[in-house]
Amino acid sequence: MQHTLRQIFRSGKFVVGFSIFAAILLIVTIYPLLVRESPLTIIGQGTFFPPGIYVSVYDSLTSPRYTLQLDDAAAKRLASRLSDDDRLAMKEWLVGAGLLESEIDTTDTARLLGLWEATYDPAKRIPGLTNAKRNYYVRLDASLDGLLATEGLSLATKDPQTGALIETGQVAQTDYANVSQVANLRVLALGTDNFGRDVLTELVTATGVSLQIGIVAGLVATLIGLTLGLLAGYVGGLVDDVITFVTNLFIVIPSFVLLILISFSIGQEQRGAFTIAVVIGLTGWVWTARAVRAQVISLRNRDHVNLSKLSGHSIFRIIVADILPYIASYVVMALILQISSAILAEAGLSILGLGPRTTDVPTLGQMMNWAFIYQAYILGKWWAYLPALAAIALVSFSMNLMNTGLDQVFNPALRE
């Protein structure tokens, strides 16, 4: 046993796969201990907030102010509010309105703005301008207000009786708040999803749930497959015929179709993550059964098994003591593959809208499904689907790498 383990861990592929898998497991266990928020809490009012650090505007106004004289502050402010694309678009409009192209210098902000303010008229018809583009210019024009201002902003509160505004303070352009002194800030490393939930927290929980589904499904499938394979291979005769017949039937019937029919028959309310896992397991055992049977048949007439039979050991004892150890490595490999394919199966089901019901826990497949329904792919909201996709691929990749590594250890023909 120790020797086998040492051999396994000498295989590069297995070690890489195992490290990735262990890292994922570690994150899935530790993260919930640090972040205790429920993964399905809706924190964002709106969809798909981009990843970043969110600082409370209100709190940063009331936190201690520091004056910093930074030379590039004005340029940066300008750049963030008026991008190069905006400048080109402005030039395009101005040219369209009849100005000479050579007169317009997009790098000279003050001149450009001056020209713009003098010429721009939202009602003016420019040939070839689409409606969307026209709206864009109206928005752009509104955002240009006060772009070159050097004074600060006034803060005011409303008088509850008269409704009049009373100035309570000033914010200068050189005022800075220290982020560590702002009472409320939230790091959304992966932004929010379509419901306004923290994608990172959701992702970690979903990975955990998907792994659990995979493990339950894998265990169910492997147990059924192992039992049937052992029975068919060792007992033989009629039992073998029946089991082989059933196995061959289920091999050609697409298991995906079975999954769809069963999940749909169960109905939305009854579909918990555990139920889905069991259903996936119930439809995925055929390959294990088939392979175990073949291996057992080749073991059945070995000398040590015959000796055991002659000694009057029970069938159960012969199977456990004389046959199982020889197919153990195969069964472990099959289990690993079952787990990874179960995770993929859950994801496929969820895309079809037949995954676990959405109110209890997120799964990786459901995150993909939500991203799909809310068109995150088309809208370019990568944080809503790419992390979930990467998690699925990494889990499945690490398991298959482990499997390939094991295969090379136990199957000498493949050794390098």
Added chain:
Amino acid sequence: MKGYRKYFLNKLAWFFVTLVFAFLLNFILPRLMPGDPVAAIAARLAQGMSNATGVQAIYEQYTELFGTNKPIIEQFFIYIQNVVRGDFGFSFSQYPRKVADVIAASIGWTLALQFPAIIVGWVIGNSLGALAAYLRGGFDKALLPVSIFISNLPPFGMAVILLVIFGVQLQWFPTSGGYGFDLIPSVSRTFLWSVITHYQLPFWSIVLIAIGGQAIGMRSMAIYELNADYVKYSRFLGIKDRTIVWYVFRNAMLPQITGLALAIGTMVGGALVAEIIFSYPGLGTTLLNGILGQDYPLISAVTLIITLMALIANFLIEILYGFLDPRIGAAQAD
């Protein structure tokens, strides 16, 4: 020739057994729902449909179609009769369209997309796998991890990646549908061109997934064959390397064909999901619409058709295998 006939008859018999079994499953599984299936269907339907006369019509039609008041054996034969006539009843979500019409409109798209894609993927994957086994070294070291990674992406994952890169970022290909939404199907150059561009992304996403899985299988088969005694013997005899590689490829390919026959169901399932990502107007999207619309007759019919497609493909591959593998004729003749 006698041996082959026995093989074919055997496969044909098996095909019919699986066919009956597929009908049985499609018949029994929905009846495992607690309660009267027709009532359950009507209850689900009532949530999504405002047309009261439509609900009533469907309820009556389904009581008759399923024959729920008759014994279960008789129900099964009624069901088989309806299926053979191609009568799947009305679609719930697209009432008054018939399920058969909905499927007829989408099955062509699926057939034209999936089978070429699976075959192309199979051929490319096997060639790459055999090449990796023969060359070893750098090519193998690069190909194996890439293949493992690709084949472990869920099928829709590959679709999403292609969609985002080539559809949204580069805008080389359209992102959804089977043809431009502003076109009416016709045999014009614009329409055909539109169909071809819409075809690319779903096609290649299925091909790439198939390549990954096939390359891995072929690589290990070919490595196994390369170590076989006949290869060593041929080398001693001084037979040209290219000839030996051809022998190896041919021998390693046979199990790969069997593998394709067995995996075709899984591949079709994966390809259906890829269709959904691209809103390709095939069976996958129809299935999704059926599920979203709680449209039981549509789901049942689509799953049955998919099973049939997989069974037929499986049967055809096994027949082909019979021709290719010389051992079959010999073994069955004994």
